[in-house]
Amino acid sequence: xxTIFKLALGLALMLPGLQSAGPSQKSDWQLVWSDEFxxxxxxxxxxxNYDVGGDGWGNNEWEYYTVALKEKARVENGNLVxxxxxxxxxxxxxxxxx
Numbered sequence: 001x002x003t004i005f006k007l008a009l010g011l012a013l014m015l016p017g018l019q020s021a022g023p024s025q026k027s028d029w030q031l032v033w034s035d036e037f038x039x040x041x042x043x044x045x046x047x048x049n050y051d052v053g054g055d056g057w058g059n060n061e062w063e064y065y066t067v068a069l070k071e072k073a074r075v076e077n078g079n080l081v082x083x084x085x086x087x088x089x090x091x092x093x094x095x096x097x098x
Contacts, residue, residue: 033047035047035048035080036078037075037078037079037080038078039075040074040075040076041070041074041075042068042070042073042074042075043073043074043075043080044075045068048073048080050065050066050067050068050073051065052065052066052067053065071083071085072084072085
């Protein structure tokens with residue numbers, strides 16, 4: 001019984017602090033970056049870039065991340081779509097070399 005009382009008292013003391021820890025209502029916050037995705041096609045290169053790796057990224061990954069292909073990253077219907085596909089790496093490498 002004493003344990004339940006201590007637990008209830010602890011929660012009662014914490015609740016006011018938790019309620020005030022929510023999002024700030026400050027009106028002086030300023031948006032510093034956004035992309036509304038109100039276009040169709042490749043992601044805006046002024047806002048987005050591609051990390052292609054290809055050398056294992058320091059942990060011996062076999063993946064290679066491609067650049068600027070609509071099949072992999074695109075904007076459609078107001079959303080940024082990032083699509084991962086399992087492909088034959090030999091075929092993909094040949095396409096990028098030539």
